[in-house]
Amino acid sequence: MSLVRVLAGTKKGAFLLTSDGKRESWDVSGPHFAGWEIYHMKGSPVNPDRIYASQTSGWFGQVMQRSNDGGKTWETVGNKFVYDGTPGTHQWYDGTPHPWEFKRVWHLEPSLTDAEAVYAGAEDAGLFLSKDGGKEWAELPGLRGHGSGPNWQPGAGGLCLHTIILDPKDADRIYIAISAAGAFRTDDGGATWKPINKGLYSKYIPDPTAEVGHCVHHIAMNPERPGVLFMQKHWDVMRSDDAGDNWTKVSGNLPTDFGFAIDVHAHEPETVYVVPIKSDSEHFPLDGQLKVYRSRMGGNEWEPLTKGLPQKDCYVNVLRDAMAVDRLDKCGVYFGTTGGQIYVSADAGDNWKPIVQNLPAVLSVEVQTLS
Amino acid sequence: MIRVELPHHLRTLAGVKGHEVTLNVDGPVTVRSVLDALEARYPVLCGTIRDHVTQERRAFLRFFACEQDLTHDSVDAPLPEAVVRGKEPLIVLGAIAGG
Numbered sequence: 001m002s003l004v005r006v007l008a009g010t011k012k013g014a015f016l017l018t019s020d021g022k023r024e025s026w027d028v029s030g031p032h033f034a035g036w037e038i039y040h041m042k043g044s045p046v047n048p049d050r051i052y053a054s055q056t057s058g059w060f061g062q063v064m065q066r067s068n069d070g071g072k073t074w075e076t077v078g079n080k081f082v083y084d085g086t087p088g089t090h091q092w093y094d095g096t097p098h099p100w101e102f103k104r105v106w107h108l109e110p111s112l113t114d115a116e117a118v119y120a121g122a123e124d125a126g127l128f129l130s131k132d133g134g135k136e137w138a139e140l141p142g143l144r145g146h147g148s149g150p151n152w153q154p155g156a157g158g159l160c161l162h163t164i165i166l167d168p169k170d171a172d173r174i175y176i177a178i179s180a181a182g183a184f185r186t187d188d189g190g191a192t193w194k195p196i197n198k199g200l201y202s203k204y205i206p207d208p209t210a211e212v213g214h215c216v217h218h219i220a221m222n223p224e225r226p227g228v229l230f231m232q233k234h235w236d237v238m239r240s241d242d243a244g245d246n247w248t249k250v251s252g253n254l255p256t257d258f259g260f261a262i263d264v265h266a267h268e269p270e271t272v273y274v275v276p277i278k279s280d281s282e283h284f285p286l287d288g289q290l291k292v293y294r295s296r297m298g299g300n301e302w303e304p305l306t307k308g309l310p311q312k313d314c315y316v317n318v319l320r321d322a323m324a325v326d327r328l329d330k331c332g333v334y335f336g337t338t339g340g341q342i343y344v345s346a347d348a349g350d351n352w353k354p355i356v357q358n359l360p361a362v363l364s365v366e367v368q369t370l371s
Numbered sequence: 372m373i374r375v376e377l378p379h380h381l382r383t384l385a386g387v388k389g390h391e392v393t394l395n396v397d398g399p400v401t402v403r404s405v406l407d408a409l410e411a412r413y414p415v416l417c418g419t420i421r422d423h424v425t426q427e428r429r430a431f432l433r434f435f436a437c438e439q440d441l442t443h444d445s446v447d448a449p450l451p452e453a454v455v456r457g458k459e460p461l462i463v464l465g466a467i468a469g470g
Contacts, residue, residue: 035380059431059465060380060419076384076415080423 003370004326005070006344007051008336009038012360014053016071019355023332023346026355032074033065040321040364042108043070047115048368052134054105054120062104064120066134077134081105083126084141090124091153100124100144107321107364109164113171121161125152125178127190140190143176148195148212155179155215155234156280162320163219167226175229175244180215183231185244196244200233217260218320222269230272230299232262232320237274239299250299255286261323265348266331270298273325273333273349275318284315292335294349308352309343316341321364328369336362373405374460378432381420381463385413391460400455402434403446420463435462 002021008014013031032038036055044050049070055063062081065074087100103123111117120128120137126144128137143149152159160179167173172189175196182197200214207213215234222228231238231247235258238247251257256276265271272295278286285291290309293302316339326332333349336342340359345352372393377385385392394408403426410417421428426446428434433442437451437459453459 057380058468059378059429060384061422061429062418063384063415079418082424 001371002328004328004332005043005048005368005370006324006334006342006355007041007043007053007071007364007366007368008342008359008362009040009053009321009364010336010340010360010362011037014038014041014055014071015356015359017342017355021328023326023328023344028356029071031360032071033063036063037104038363039104040107040366042110042366043368044110044115044118045112046110048370050110050115050133052108052110052118054108056104062102064105064134078130078136081120081122081126081128081137082139083144084139088144089150090159091151093154095153097150100126102126103158106160106162107164109166112166112168119164119166119174121164121176123158123160124154125159125161125181127161127164127176129190142186142191143184143193146184146193148181151212152178152181153213163216165219165221165229168223169226173226173243175219175221177216177219177231179217180234181212182214183216183219183244196240197247198245199240199247199249200238201236201249202234218262220263220272222264222266225269228269228298230262230264232259232274234258234280237262237272237299250295252295252300252302254293254302259318260320261318261335263323263325263333265333266325266327267329268296268331268348271296271348272299273323274302275323275335277317283317288312288314290314290316290337292333292345292349292352305345305349305352307350308345308354314339319363321366322362324365324367326367326369332367334365334367336365338362372457373400373408373454374457375405375409376460376462378463378465380465381416384415384419387413393457399447400450401447402441402444402450402461405450405461406446431466431468433464433466435464436460 006017013034015030039054041053051067053065089097092098105120107121109119116133163177165175177183184193229240259277289311292305316337323335333345338361342355
């Protein structure tokens with residue numbers, strides 16, 4: 001029998017939502033780590049009962065948790081994140097040099113082949129790897145060291161490395177994205193990196209087509225087709241058909257192409273989901289109507305999905321890591337809001353319903369498809 | 372025995388019941404030596420009160436004892452005699468911030 005487990009990180013703790021393959025009735029577990037910000041949780045594809053969680057606090061800093069039993073119990077692991085060598089500086093908001101300082105882990109990406117290996121994307125932007133289940137962390141310094149690091153500048157949320165995508169067909173290839181530096185790719189397991197921002201146009205930076213400096217909000221990939229990427233940039237929805245070497249705008253008929261979350265259908269690699277947000281000044285949906293937009297054409301032509309979603313007086317946001325898909329047939333789509341709702345569609349977006357409606361602001365949503 | 376009062380979230384993290392922990396501290400009793408002993412007994416607290424590398428106090432935490440704010444004193448300054456004798460705790464306090 002199929003089972004799905006949704007891992008929700010919120011501003012005030014972690015919640016685990018479990019259902020069978022019908023995705024109609026849900027058990028809710030939590031809050032775990034009550035009162036702490038849980039930026040992200042993700043399970044190992046190798047051992048789904050191994051779940052990693054990034055627990056943070058403005059007062060007490062970073063704590064890292066892991067579970068070996070699917071989230072029933074947790075143990076703290078290593079929270080020592082030290083940049084390799086002399087960290088140097090990046091640019092501050094006013095353009096002056098600012099020392100690299102670790103603040104928190106935004107995203108955890110467990111290895112596709114080893115349950116003990118997990119990547120962590122940090123603020124200030126750096127990529128860390130643990131090979132012992134999260135006890136010890138070491139930076140992959142080639143990313144910050146490739147040359148443009150001193151020119152990186154934080155986005156409004158900080159200089160965060162928020163996206164990590166592992167290529168299932170090429171163990172040496174990893175994609176990452178940083179606000180507001182852009183997207184980068186390694187083809188040698190993290191030793192060297194190159195910016196992959198050609199085709200991005202950001203009219204509010206000094207050079208709109210600069211090699212780095214773009215505010216990439218999130219990137220998504222269908223694992224069956226790892227060379228094709230979809231990006232929600234600050235403004236603009238983009239796609240790349242050559243592993244990020246070139247990007248093309250596919251915003252098409254979207255009512256606004258600002259937003260944070262983006263994901264790809266588990267079985268239809270040309271079916272893409274975004275949640276348009278009005279603007280960078282007004283982080284809520286247009287006209288108080290929460291709509292997911294779906295393209296079945298890989299972009300450009302988008303249809304609004306509204307059945308079951310609030311269509312009046314809705315002024316929540318959907319953050320960059322707060323959308324996920326399961327691998328059931330039909331594909332389930334999930335997203336969480338800053339208003340504390342987590343919505344599910346068990347039919348690829350046609351119909352939606354809330355799983356929970358009154359959680360703390362949702363920072364991240366991941367889903368595990370278990371059998 | 373040195374008494375240390377911890378904020379709620381650190382007590383939860385360390386699995387401590389009650390508001391205080393008691394510690395044996397070798398040598399001079401200072402903020403540094405008390406935190407060294409605290410972290411040795413509860414390794415999970417490493418990095419949560421002071422930075423792993425720089426050992427600097429986290430910005431939103433403060434140290435009090437005997438109704439004195441010791442936050443900006445040297446971490447190597449002797450703590451008040453009442454703390455050394457265990458009559459008063461060293462208080463690690465989370466600043467009220469955030470509205």
